[in-house]
Amino acid sequence: MGLVARGDQEAFGAVYDAVCGPVLGLVRSVLRDPAQSEEVAQEVLVEVWRTAAAYRENRGSAMNWVLTMAHRRAVDRVRSAQAATDREQRAALLDRTPAFDEVAEQVEARLEREQVRRCMRSLTELQRQSVSLAYYRGLTYREVAELLTVPLGTVKTRLRDGLIRLRDCLGVTA
Amino acid sequence: MTVADLHTLTGAYALHALPEDEREAFEHHLSDCEACAQEVKELAATAGRLGLAVTVTPPPAMKEAVLRTVAQVRQEVPGHGHPVHHASVPGRARRLSRLVLAACLAAAAGLGGVAVWQYDRADQAREEARQAQDRADAVAEVLGAPDARTTSARIGDGASGTVVVSRSRDKAVFVGAGLARPAEGKVYQLWFDDHGAMRPAGLIDSDRTADTVLMAGRIGDASGMGITVEPAGGSKQPTSDPVALMELPA
Ligand SMILES: [Zn+2]
Numbered sequence: 001m002g003l004v005a006r007g008d009q010e011a012f013g014a015v016y017d018a019v020c021g022p023v024l025g026l027v028r029s030v031l032r033d034p035a036q037s038e039e040v041a042q043e044v045l046v047e048v049w050r051t052a053a054a055y056r057e058n059r060g061s062a063m064n065w066v067l068t069m070a071h072r073r074a075v076d077r078v079r080s081a082q083a084a085t086d087r088e089q090r091a092a093l094l095d096r097t098p099a100f101d102e103v104a105e106q107v108e109a110r111l112e113r114e115q116v117r118r119c120m121r122s123l124t125e126l127q128r129q130s131v132s133l134a135y136y137r138g139l140t141y142r143e144v145a146e147l148l149t150v151p152l153g154t155v156k157t158r159l160r161d162g163l164i165r166l167r168d169c170l171g172v173t174a
Numbered sequence: 175m176t177v178a179d180l181h182t183l184t185g186a187y188a189l190h191a192l193p194e195d196e197r198e199a200f201e202h203h204l205s206d207c208e209a210c211a212q213e214v215k216e217l218a219a220t221a222g223r224l225g226l227a228v229t230v231t232p233p234p235a236m237k238e239a240v241l242r243t244v245a246q247v248r249q250e251v252p253g254h255g256h257p258v259h260h261a262s263v264p265g266r267a268r269r270l271s272r273l274v275l276a277a278c279l280a281a282a283a284g285l286g287g288v289a290v291w292q293y294d295r296a297d298q299a300r301e302e303a304r305q306a307q308d309r310a311d312a313v314a315e316v317l318g319a320p321d322a323r324t325t326s327a328r329i330g331d332g333a334s335g336t337v338v339v340s341r342s343r344d345k346a347v348f349v350g351a352g353l354a355r356p357a358e359g360k361v362y363q364l365w366f367d368d369h370g371a372m373r374p375a376g377l378i379d380s381d382r383t384a385d386t387v388l389m390a391g392r393i394g395d396a397s398g399m400g401i402t403v404e405p406a407g408g409s410k411q412p413t414s415d416p417v418a419l420m421e422l423p424a
Contacts, residue, residue, distance in 0.1 A: 007249060009241070016237060025230040038233070042240050049244045053251065060215065064222035071225065075190045109229035110349075110386070111338065114318035116227035134191040135224050141191045153182075160185030160217075167220040171320070174212075174219040 001062050005052035012049055019063060020045065021109060023070045030074035030138040040077055044070045060174060075138040119169035127162030130155050184210055188217035313388050316340045316347045323423035329353065330417065337399055339422050346389040346399065356380060356403050363408045364389055367398035375399065377408050398422055
């Protein structure tokens with residue numbers, strides 16, 4: 001990332017190769033629409049180039065920095081679009097499983113998928129649904145509460161204790 | 175909202191699930207609550223893992239488009255902040271959680287990454303995934319094991335191999351990518367290396383040169399693994415020089 005920040009386009013190409021698949025996959029899981037997802041993923045990658053100097057190693061991995069940016073963008077996009085969308089369509093969200101069905105040939109991605117799948121299974125149903133709807137569908141906790149018809153406070157707590165359980169299961173340190 | 179309430183918002187914040195006004199209030203709280211700041215850091219890293227789990231294979235044309243744009247986009251000048259530190263070279267056997275980052279850093283540092291992207295047509299990939307799924311239970315158990323560790327090597331020109339080892343399951347999985355199809359009547363055979371003695375560990379189906387194979391038998395005391403080209407049906411002992419030898423992660 002240091003080289004990227006100093007304008008090294010070749011280094012950026014290498015970073016691109018490492019992050020593009022995760023970025024596109026994440027954006028697509030939130031936005032669903034393939035064309036719009038590619039557009040947003042491209043914006044994110046250009047943003048990585050533009051703001052590389054702002055990346056600080058001590059605040060977390062480069063991958064995480066990029067994915068946080070990608071999620072933020074995707075969520076912003078889906079929320080602005082949803083203002084105009086029929087709310088009833090939202091119920092359909094519940095029928096869809098998270099986008100683990102997407103295929104990546106890269107072995108690292110398969111490993112991640114298996115580990116996350118295993119850890120997701122260790123959550124309670126409400127934790128799993130809350131975390132999935134918020135992260136993979138970009139819903140606010142208020143929308144999650146409405147969709148699952150549970151109190152706001154419950155959703156807040158489930159998002160937190162669900163993530164904590166995932167953190168421990170995945171062995172995340174930060 | 176009370177402070178006690180604010181402390182519970184770390185999860186929602188890390189998932190970008192707070193409405194704008196509450197996000198601002200929470201960020202204000204974050205600046206003087208160390209416990210929440212640390213928890214947010216960890217939960218955001220956890221969310222990142224959820225992101226990695228939905229990785230897809232991007233269309234090749236996208237890279238050209240991004241690189242073209244980047245060539246014309248001016249970067250933000252580094253501020254007066256801390257200098258950007260160089261990442262240290264990642265170890266050979268890494269914790270899985272660091273894998274993708276390690277690939278990123280290794281590639282960025284010009285050491286060459288282990289990533290090999292396959293641009294299969296989507297339907298073909300989906301079909302392969304479905305078939306893989308059928309065979310995958312044992313494989314998934316190894317890949318999903320909490321102690322799963324990997325090591326990778328390039329194999330000849332443009333191909334790569336990765337071995338995933340779970341000592342607790344005593345099983346290993348080999349993942350090849352881009353392996354050249356063996357000559358007619360030949361097959362790739364996998365071996366466990368018991369400190370110099372090669373023990374047969376199964377064959378790679380000749381039609382699948384980019385796939386995942388559960389290595390036959392237990393890891394036991396094996397310190398490494400190898401791949402040779404053998405006559406169809408395989409051999410009891412290697413009859414050719416290995417195309418790859420890898421040490422197994424501890
Ligand atoms: Zn706090």
